[in-house]
Amino acid sequence: MLKRIGFTRNDLILVAALLVFAAFGAWRGVNIGVSSAVAEKVIIRVNGEVLTELPLDEDRELGVTGYDGGFNVVTITNREVYIREADCPDLLCVKHAPASERGELIVCLPHRIAVELE
Amino acid sequence: MKNRLPLLTVKAVILVLLLILPLSSCVSAKYTKEYYDLFDTYTSVVSYGMPVSAAIYAELKYYHDLFDVYSENFDPDAPEVRELLRVCEKYTADSDGVFSAALGDYTAMWKQFIAAERPLPTESEVSAVKLSGTQPKYDFGAVAKGYTLDRMVPVLDELGFSGTISIGGSVRAYGSPKIKSTYVIGIADPGGGIRDTMEIAPGQAVATSGNYERYRDYEGTRYHHIIDPRTGYPAQSGVVGVTILCDSAADADFLSTAEFIEPSGRLLEMYNAEAYWIYEE
Numbered sequence: 001m002l003k004r005i006g007f008t009r010n011d012l013i014l015v016a017a018l019l020v021f022a023a024f025g026a027w028r029g030v031n032i033g034v035s036s037a038v039a040e041k042v043i044i045r046v047n048g049e050v051l052t053e054l055p056l057d058e059d060r061e062l063g064v065t066g067y068d069g070g071f072n073v074v075t076i077t078n079r080e081v082y083i084r085e086a087d088c089p090d091l092l093c094v095k096h097a098p099a100s101e102r103g104e105l106i107v108c109l110p111h112r113i114a115v116e117l118e
Numbered sequence: 119m120k121n122r123l124p125l126l127t128v129k130a131v132i133l134v135l136l137l138i139l140p141l142s143s144c145v146s147a148k149y150t151k152e153y154y155d156l157f158d159t160y161t162s163v164v165s166y167g168m169p170v171s172a173a174i175y176a177e178l179k180y181y182h183d184l185f186d187v188y189s190e191n192f193d194p195d196a197p198e199v200r201e202l203l204r205v206c207e208k209y210t211a212d213s214d215g216v217f218s219a220a221l222g223d224y225t226a227m228w229k230q231f232i233a234a235e236r237p238l239p240t241e242s243e244v245s246a247v248k249l250s251g252t253q254p255k256y257d258f259g260a261v262a263k264g265y266t267l268d269r270m271v272p273v274l275d276e277l278g279f280s281g282t283i284s285i286g287g288s289v290r291a292y293g294s295p296k297i298k299s300t301y302v303i304g305i306a307d308p309g310g311g312i313r314d315t316m317e318i319a320p321g322q323a324v325a326t327s328g329n330y331e332r333y334r335d336y337e338g339t340r341y342h343h344i345i346d347p348r349t350g351y352p353a354q355s356g357v358v359g360v361t362i363l364c365d366s367a368a369d370a371d372f373l374s375t376a377e378f379i380e381p382s383g384r385l386l387e388m389y390n391a392e393a394y395w396i397y398e399e
Contacts, residue, residue: 007129018133048153080310090233092332097310104304104312107160114153114160 039102039117042081047112066111156182157263159286166280167297177273185262202265209372216380217372218347222255223247232334244350263288264325264371287326290367291318308358323367327374328359346379353379356398364391
């Protein structure tokens with residue numbers, strides 16, 4: 001019957017492959033929505049704008065300048081991120097526990113620096 | 119050639135439709151985020167299905183300015199302020215004084231101490247605030263966030279917004295369940311990481327009060343930002359954090375504060391709310 005539309009055997013193999021791909025895609029789509037707890041990257045924003053995105057599994061340290069000229073040191077090590085040093089008045093960002101899971105957020109409000117895990 | 123064209127078209131259409139299938143399931147997970155410094159905390163808007171409208175920032179800023187008691191433009195007679203005060207009076211009455219919006223003198227003092235901008239307030243300094251009898255200074259920090267989240271419902275409805283708005287520890291979900299039916303909220307572990315998650319639907323709100331983000335440890339005591347009106351000191355109730363789930367963001371905000379200070383759970387039934395507790399070890 002499909003031959004009447006012009007489907008050859010190769011076409012049917014292609015269709016079967018696409019259906020498998022579609023099913024896999026649908027399954028992956030559902031998993032993306034549920035959001036696993038494993039964080040992949042560190043997103044650093046200053047004043048709401050993304051400054052940089054870094055992989056969580058690469059140890060590094062960087063200095064970030066806040067929107068008012070303030071300075072913070074962001075440290076990524078052992079799949080954790082924290083603010084090691086800052087010159088803000090209250091140092092709440094430094095006191096904050098290290099973040100390691102998706103959705104966690106460390107903020108230096110006076111400098112408008114936000115470190116988020118995704 | 120003429121006869122074959124329609125057949126190829128049918129094949130092509132079928133193949134294109136099959137290609138679209140896996141991509142369509144990803145569409146609903148797409149969101150945009152915006153961040154603002156408002157309400158003396160970190161405010162974020164997460165929008166599904168459409169970019170974040172500039173009108174949302176404008177509305178948030180409007181309420182931020184209204185309830186900012188430290189602003190020189192603060193107007194205690196503004197209708198929204200008077201309404202908020204009326205709501206706070208009910209909260210104070212229902213909580214037998216555990217909640218109060220009149221703690222401005224205390225919160226200013228402790229905020230300065232947390233920022234190491236002044237020495238530890240002495241007992242007589244704290245009592246002096248209590249007994250001064252002068253017109254109390256208001257501070258809406260404990261309830262303005264949730265109250266604003268509730269007030270924004272009509273505007274967000276008109277914009278067709280689906281998503282969440284978080285102001286500090288207060289979050290509310292909005293919009294059509296067809297665009298997104300549940301949102302996952304993470305409960306932070308005070309020592310780092312996420313302790314647990316809860317799911318909320320559009321129309322629900324969550325608020326957390328805790329002593330692990332705005333505090334100063336000094337000579338063995340944790341001085342934090344949630345002041346007990348009955349003592350004038352940061353509450354020491356054995357609670358590290360409490361997260362409230364409720365249909366009203368203002369109620370959730372109030373309950374998280376009141377239950378942190380006096381963790382009886384008594385108010386939860388009255389306000390049709392649920393609580394998640396983290397206690398001192």
